[in-house]
Amino acid sequence: MQDFLGFDLSTIDYQAWLIQARDFALPRLIQSLLQLLAAGIAFMVVRAVLGRVEKQFAAKTQTKIDDYIVAAIRRIALLSITFWAVWRLAHIWELPFGAQVVSAVWIVALTLPIAKAVQQLLIIVEKNLVSKTESKLDDTALPWVNRILSWSVVALGALIAAGQLEIDVTPLLAGASVLGIGLSFAAKDTLSNLIAGVLLIVDRPFEVGDRIEIWGAPALQANWGDIVEIGIRATKIRTTDNITVIIPNNEIMRRDIINYTASGASIRLRIPIGIAYDANVDEAKKLCIQAADECEHVKQHPAPVCILRSFGASSVDLQLRVWLLDARRRRDADDWITERVKALFDQAGIEIPYPKRDLYIKQAPDSTPSWPTSNQETDDD
Numbered sequence: 001m002q003d004f005l006g007f008d009l010s011t012i013d014y015q016a017w018l019i020q021a022r023d024f025a026l027p028r029l030i031q032s033l034l035q036l037l038a039a040g041i042a043f044m045v046v047r048a049v050l051g052r053v054e055k056q057f058a059a060k061t062q063t064k065i066d067d068y069i070v071a072a073i074r075r076i077a078l079l080s081i082t083f084w085a086v087w088r089l090a091h092i093w094e095l096p097f098g099a100q101v102v103s104a105v106w107i108v109a110l111t112l113p114i115a116k117a118v119q120q121l122l123i124i125v126e127k128n129l130v131s132k133t134e135s136k137l138d139d140t141a142l143p144w145v146n147r148i149l150s151w152s153v154v155a156l157g158a159l160i161a162a163g164q165l166e167i168d169v170t171p172l173l174a175g176a177s178v179l180g181i182g183l184s185f186a187a188k189d190t191l192s193n194l195i196a197g198v199l200l201i202v203d204r205p206f207e208v209g210d211r212i213e214i215w216g217a218p219a220l221q222a223n224w225g226d227i228v229e230i231g232i233r234a235t236k237i238r239t240t241d242n243i244t245v246i247i248p249n250n251e252i253m254r255r256d257i258i259n260y261t262a263s264g265a266s267i268r269l270r271i272p273i274g275i276a277y278d279a280n281v282d283e284a285k286k287l288c289i290q291a292a293d294e295c296e297h298v299k300q301h302p303a304p305v306c307i308l309r310s311f312g313a314s315s316v317d318l319q320l321r322v323w324l325l326d327a328r329r330r331r332d333a334d335d336w337i338t339e340r341v342k343a344l345f346d347q348a349g350i351e352i353p354y355p356k357r358d359l360y361i362k363q364a365p366d367s368t369p370s371w372p373t374s375n376q377e378t379d380d381d
Contacts, residue, residue: 111157274315
C-alpha cells in the first residue's frame with residue numbers, strides 16, 4: 001500500500017502536509033465566514049431599506065413608474081450583494097477562473113430585472129400614451145418592440161459576459177451569419193410569416209377587434225370572427241362560436257381580406273326575396289320594408305329600400321337593402337327580417353314560390369288504336 005499509482009506514499013510527510021493545509025485553509029475559512037456574515041447583514045439591511053422606500057414612497061404616488069424602478073433597483077442590489085459575496089469567496093480561495101465565471105453570471109443576472117423593468121415601463125406607455133392616439137398602428141407594434149427590447153437587454157448582457165470570460169465573439173458572429181443563411185433557407189416559411197406580420201402592421205388591413213371573414217373554417221362552424229391578436233408568426237381570430245382560429249400571416253397576405261368593421265360599425269345588408277309571378281310586387285315591397293322597419297338592428301337613416309332585382313325561372317326576385325347599426329349583428333338581422341317577411345307574406349297571401357313545372361298537352365289523339373280480334377282473318381290465312 002506504500003505505492004499508489006506510481007507514487008511512493010512512504011516519502012510523504014503527512015504531518016507537514018496537514019500543517020500546510022491548515023495554514024492555507026484556516027485563515028481563508030475565517031475570512032469566508034466573515035465575508036458571508038457581512039454579505040448577509042448587507043442583504044438584510046438593503047432589503048429592509050428599499051422595501052420601506054417602496055412601501056412608503058413609491059406606493060403613495062398614482063403612477064406605477066416609480067414602483068417598477070424601485071423594485072428593479074431592489075432586485076439589482078440584492079443580486080449584486082449575493083454575487084459579490086460569491087465573487088469575493090472565489091478570490092479568497094484563489095480561484096481566478098471561478099471569479100471570472102461568477103462575474104459573467106453576475107452580469108447576465110443583472111440584465112433580467114432590467115429587462116423586466118423595461119417591459120413594465122413600455123406597458124405603461126402603451127396604456128397611458130398609445131391608447132390615446134387615433135392610430136392603432138402603435139397599439140399593435142408596441143408589444144413587438146417590447147419583446148425585442150427585453151431580449152436585446154439580455155443579449156447585450158450575454159455579450160458583455162462573454163467578454164468578461166475573454167471569449168472572442170467575432171468568430172461566433174461570423175459563424176452565426178453563415179448559420180443564419182442556412183436557416184433562412186430551411187425556415188423560409190417562418191421567415192415569410194415574420195415578414196408578412198410586419199407588412200400587416202404597416203398596411204393595417206385589419207386591427208385587433210375587427211371582424212373579418214374566415215376562409216377554410218371547419219365544417220358546420222362560423223366562418224367569421226374577431227381579431228384577438230396579431231402575432232409575429234400568426235394571427236389569432238376568435239369566431240362567433242368562441243373557437244380560436246390561428247392563421248399564418250403569410251396565408252393571410254395571399255388572401256382577399258373581407259373586413260366588416262374597418263369602415264365603422266354600420267354596414268349594408270342585402271337580403272334576396274322571391275315572390276310568385278302572379279303576386280302583387282308593390283305590396284310585397286311594402287311588406288319587406290315593414291319587416292325591416294320593425295327590426296331593432298336596422299338603421300332608419302338611410303331608410304330601408306326594396307328593389308326588383310331580376311326575373312327568375314320560378315319567381316320574381318326582390319332584394320331588400322338595409323343599413324345595420326352594428327355589423328356584428330348581420331346574421332341576427334338577416335334571420336329576423338327573413339322570418340318576419342315570411343310571416344307577413346303568409347298573412348297577405350303572397351306566395352313564396354318553389355321550383356315547379358307545368359305540363360301542357362296541346363293535342364290528344366282522335367281515337368284509340370284497334371287491336372285484331374280472334375275472328376279476324378290474317379294474311380297467313
